Amino acid sequence: MKGDIFQAIADPTRRAILVLIATQSMTPNALAEHFDTSRQAVSKHIKVLADCELLTQNKVGREIHYYFNPVKMKEFDHWLTQFKKHWEDRFNQLDQLLINLNSDSNEK
């Protein structure tokens, strides 16, 4: 399943990496400081993300800066959008329901 974006996003550490890198590009070392695992473990996650082109890289001296690549995320978004088409009405009703439930729970 190499290069599968759904697989890549399934891991919570990789989702956290995506969020961090989407905010600002980072090196593997800088990234690893945000996690409890080893640098190599983080590097493997980076490799998975890069393999499915969610990340792009730019080498600067001995450092490698990883950037978020939204193109592939679009593909992911696309699946959900297509899926939602069947469900648009119900999704919208659900939105409203959740909003109502929420405002109810905030009332005294």
Added chain:
Amino acid sequence: MKGDIFQAIADPTRRAILVLIATQSMTPNALAEHFDTSRQAVSKHIKVLADCELLTQNKVGREIHYYFNPVKMKEFDHWLTQFKKHWEDRFNQLDQLLINLNSDSNEK
């Protein structure tokens, strides 16, 4: 990672099951006919989806009808929406770019 919706959606067979069931509720047997794997394998996928509440069930005699449950899909949608917030402008630009590329490629 039991009950994790990202994990559940990561598997292509399970995504196919979701699409089928979103269109109409089905029994495990009916579902299994759509795939090359055994009924039990499909049942295990159903269990994963039910465990994270993407499916709900309704027993009718000896049959069990599985329904799509959009509530949890909403949670999934929510993550992507939050993620996109940082990227809204770039996502929109990207939309336009992809549309342009596509219409270009359709030209003679």
Added chain:
DNA sequence: TATATTTGCAACCATTAAGTTGCATATTTC
């Protein structure tokens, strides 16, 4: 030039996941 830093790659290990087969249970049909 010698040393430190940043990174990737390979080997290995433990756990999980997806598939199979076999079987037990509940329900319908004959």
Added chain:
DNA sequence: GAAATATGCAACTTAATGGTTGCAAATATA
């Protein structure tokens, strides 16, 4: 009541995953 059908559960196998450690290559610094 016996046979057929629909389903779930358990055991087992194999492949994939996430983690570790060790090491090599490239670059920066002393």
